[in-house]
Amino acid sequence: MSSEETPLTTNPEIVLRKRKNALRLREVKKLQAGERAAKRLARKNSKNQKFIRAETMIARHRASEREQYRIKRVTKYDRESIERSDKKDDDENSKLVFIMRIKGPYGARIPYKAIQILRLLRLDAVNVGTFAKYNETIRPLLRIVNPYIVIGTPSLATVRNLIQKRARVRISVSEMKTKTEKGEIEEGEEYDEARETVSVPLNDNNLIEEKLGENGIICTEDIIHEIASVGPSFKTCVKFMEPFKLEPPVNGWNAFSKLERIEYDEEMKNHRVNNSARAPLNEVDVDKFIANQI
Template identity: 50%
Template sequence: MSATEQSTDKKLNSNPEILLKKRKNVDRLRIEKQQQARTRAEERLRKQNEKKASNKFIRVESIVARKLATERENERIKRVTKFDKLQFKEKLSEDTKENKEEEKERLLFIVRIKTSYMGEIPTRARKVLNILRLNKVNQGTFVRLNSKVEPLLHLINPYVVVGTPSLSTVRNLIQKRATVKVPIINEEDRTINKTEENIDKLVEGYDYKIIPLNDNNLVEEKLGEFGVICTEDIIFEIFKLGESFLECVKFLEPFTLKEPVTGWGPLSKLQRIEQKEESKKYQASSKRNAPLNEVDIDTFILDQI
């Protein structure tokens, strides 16, 4: 090929319309490849789970016990919702009589725990867990307790433990365990985050990644319009139930706590036995008028932060 022909090719390739088409095609192909990689990973995980489930032998007694537990839990949910409807009607009648009292709100930290419950979680309780973003065991989040939130907590009472945290606990959680979502900019981050371990942390197209909260510039960028510019402001807003409490809680991802017991040695086995005995104290009552499953949250999560 002569030099003149090469120069004409270069001139043709430098056409803005051709460059725009190339960029559009590259973006489209990249998104398609990402979606295909995600579907392949999900399909691989589904097949692995099906293989494990098919190889596992289930006794008839376990199937019957699971069904009975599911029925009891559904009855509990119906009883709780019926009680809440009656209470709501009574409050409306009291409000018409102008007997309103100032509602006292307080801070709660909710942790999802392992339970001996064998049945399926009812739909209403699962929706509340999804709203609170407690999709896994040992995940926790902050909540402002009031008359609107309390009925929801009674729906998930058997699956969680709640308590009022101290200022030191709030500070330790945010400084040691706080994580946030940030958009992915570099292509290297996209390839790193395409592993099966991080598949639950990614949305379609791999548009964000989850990183520890260690930069005040990120806080100021996301929450600066609400007057929150650093982690100390987040701690203050959450502990004092400030005006920007909801924005700060939404900005933070659910706190993933450590396993209370690790290892398989004799000492770990003894700790697991002690933990199993202690977990019996956290069994919640199925009555609606029973108190919430409250504990001393500071000591409960002391070794898990």
């Protein structure tokens, strides 16, 4: 009686070869990732260990001290105004201003009080701006962060250009998923499942009507009119939009642009900050200022 041959319970040779190659590839990628991490750490340590002259350290320390003294003087001088602004908001005498953050005093550390006010104004980075009402409430705050901002009264054309070209809003991931499923996603919209919200350009009147319809605002022109006229829904419109991110005033890579960039950096380094408690705000022609950066 012939016994039946039982098949071997082994994998084919090609499967074993694929597993071996995959294992070897994983080991190679792991080594490469370790080498990249070591190089990044070495570059970071070399930057931290960069030689700094004693004169530079003293200059930075003195600049930081002067900035601390300046804030103390301004706070003491405007203390009564700050207390008065906490009690009332003079909306009747308010005017529209555009506030933009710039580089502060060269080498000085930003004091904590100034950082808090910049965060309150949503100016977390350089070349970022936002609209605001200029009245007795905000004036003392702007005087504290005066070296880090410029302000000006924008025209209607500038307000329209900013909102139409640079306005962005944040929506929830669920709303973005709905737009993606319907095929309504457009260029400039970035969808990331790892984040709770996503930033999209303000080019959808349906979104405006959904978010601001209760205030009688249903399109982009309504937002422009509300901000330009400092209407009753001004704060709602400003908070609905993200701060405007503008381009650096000098850009490009040709020789002339490089020279302009060097001159601009030298000008900012030599920028003197008035430490007087009554120093005026840095008011500029904001229309011309924004036209170079929009």
